[in-house]
Amino acid sequence: MRFVIQRVTESSVKVDGKVIGQIGKGFMVLIGVADSDTKEIADKMVKKMTGLRIFEDEEGKTNLSLDAVGGELLLISQFTLYANCKKGNRPSFVEAGKPDMAEELYEYIISKCKEHIPVVERGMFGADMKVSLVNDGPFTIVLDSDRL
Incomplete structure (x- = not known):
């Protein structure tokens, strides 16, 4: 499982020109699921992500969650x-989770995040989305379950 976490001052996602999710200060997170991923892996990823202390405290140090x-x-x-670009110039996505399983884990991740964070917005699984954000810092972190 891979999370690309961007600390933002604002972010939104549109489908067919309509805003379906929007936040202020927080994290905009891109979530990739592999076939080998499980709910246990998702639990570890959510715990790590929500616990990251990457917001500045009163002394300007990244010390707040x-x-x-x-x-x-x-x-x-x-x-x-999960794009694999080893061969040629056209990425392969065979390492990405099958849609049904990936969507189930995506929904599970959303539900777990709602247990910890009051405002959780979302995109639309499988849709052509247009994502906008103002990256604060910029501050971007990649979490990979293979490296936790």
């Missing part, structure tokens, strides 16, 4: 995080 600053989440499914 999402919860501590009243931050919000925008969660976007993105199978292209």
Whole structure:
């Protein structure tokens, strides 16, 4: 499982020109699922992500978590995080999770995040989405379950 976490001052996602998810200060997270991923892996990823202390405290040090600053989440499914570009110039996505399984884990991740964070917005699984954000910092972290 892979999460690309971007600390943002604002972010939104549109489908067919309509905003379906929008947040202020918080994390916009791109979520990629592999066939080998499980709910247990998702639990570890959510715990790590929501516990990251990457917001500044009163001394300007990155020492505060999402919860501590009243931050919000925008969660976007993105199978292209499992693109394999080793051969040629056209990426292969065979390492990405099968759609039914990946959508089930995406929904599970959303529900787990709602247990910890009051405002959790989302994209639309499998849709052509247009994501906008203002990256704060910029501050971007990649979490990979193979490296936790």
